[in-house]
Amino acid sequence: MSHNIKILPGATVCEDCTLEGDITIGGGTVIHPRVTIIAEGGPIIIAEYCIIEEYSTIIHKKSDNQEVPPKPLFIGAHNVFEVGCRLESPCGHIGESNVFECRSFVGVDVKVGSGCVIGASCNLTAPQTLADNTVIWGSEHHIREALEKQPSQLLQLDFLSKVMPNYHRLRKPNVHKRPPSARQSQESSPRP
């Protein structure tokens, strides 16, 4: 398996976690220690400002009718993966502002929209598509629809990216800003 891990600047990725395969981690994302991310069926792209907490597992599973080249698993921005949650999805797309609560399980063939909450210890195994703003909670898997997306965890992210370097060894960002972004900043600076 090719180990091709791209960490964008601004991401906080602890050293003590298992990252296998082709993984791209966006800026502002915080990955706690003991996280497992395995991209065996195709690349995993994690967008900006996600929180992936301890013991959570994200696997891009190999499937029999694999496309060539393999489709990436794209995880949108502002997703929160709480302690011990597990996501096994070859389905390609996870929206943004979702919350995967503690010890929740999202199996294969589950498409997750945006603003969804999978409650603590809820197991989603049947093939299904979660519409935007779906909330699943309780041992009986009650479903309701929220009016708006879950509020973003920017304050928490800020705090974590400040505190995490004090207590953990971090993986260094290995992708540097491309020249276009530098040019943009030059352009924007003289404006005011």
Next chain:
Amino acid sequence: MAYLTQPDYVKYVCSCGQLKPITSLYFCRHCLKIRCGFCICHEVDSHHCANCLENMPSSEARLKKNRCSSCFDCPSCFHTLSTRATMAAQRQAQDPAGGDAKVENKQTKKMYYLSCFNCRWTSRDVGIPDQSVASGGWPERTNPFLSRYNQLLDYYKAIAQQEKQEKLERERKKFAIRGKYITLTDKTGLTGAMARNIAGLPTSESGSSAAIASFTPSQASAEVDELPDDVYTKDVNLKQITSMSQRLASPEWQPSSVSRLHPLAKLLSIKRSQRCRVCDHNLTKPEYNPGSIKFKIELLAYYHVPEVKIISYETVKPGEKSALLLKLTNPTGHEMQIQLMQPEDLPPVEEREEPKSIEKSLEKSLNLEKDTSSYRAIERVAELGSSSRVTAPEATLTLAQRDDAAEYDDDAQQDTSDFILWRKSNKLALRLEVTTDAAATPGAPARAALALQYSYRNTVPPAPAAPQQAHHTLYTTLLLDLGVVSG
């Protein structure tokens, strides 16, 4: 022996005939009997909110319909709602000309909304505006049937008053008939109402009778709104429809759509005190402070009755003998003499019916179940214990008093005999034999009944009038669960 999640292997027989584990039994120090939640009086001591721990007297609680005024439950999942704060830009009518308006617009203000951490329901979901204060001020919905409700309330109050009046009148009449002398009013036919009339006072029942007269009973009607045309064809969106429990949680509105859910004011909790029905003494009394979980009076069986635990047992086979290891514990601060007995050898429960005052006997007749159940208890145990019996040694066992410091010295007293396994401070392990009936059906639950005779030192200061004896010999019956009878 009692567990949180496992079945209760050792059950004690309450004086009312119920079988309960020792942890859910009480011990009345005045009657010297075991009582359970079924045969005692439960009284409400205080009302409080379990969330904010606010204490309120019962009259106030009734006025607030037994609900807290500041705490809410989630209408979706019934979890307690939490108040969350957000910084919101102040929506202020700004005058477009002024330069200050721009500065003012940037000012943020803390706004509060209610949110459920379990199902993520928020008060914003149903369009309740955010509040500027952290607690209180949430809009209250009025009951759509408030006027009818008040009408009914007035009507029934009037009826109750009238009935009370009639009863009083009847009693007065009875008294008058029994009386030896004819009073002036009887002779002249002058009733109280007439006297009132003459004196120019308003008649006593005018208020209530007016309420009764003006009351209109509700009419049953066969007219029901037609169902919409698309009721069978339209797709049902279960996310928009409330569940049965959600509707019944607010009986006044019974919202059928999720968008009509409204925060539910939290129901108050109570603290109860328990009272023995026979002697009217308190068995438990909690501390008044809602934050405290301690008791002022706590007469639990666990502190007074010797505790029996099963260490292990051999499989019970019909017609055979099997070994049984038991552990006895003395929870009291005094030495205890224990003798194992057969339940049928227990002395019959003597009914010490002292000549009581009329009120007492009246009270007794009101709660009928008490007397009859005490007889049923003995019968029931005999039935249940028929499959196996424990061979009880004749010897009297002495158990030392409980000593919390004894835990730290670990030399077990080797005072063993043929049936005493070991002895340690206030604990004692016994090896006993269980004889099972040959007729016991394999697969049936194997139960063995056992009776204990134990000495009990009463620490209640004796009443000055009746010199009480401090030492008592008490009996208790218990039922041991020994799995199932094997084939």
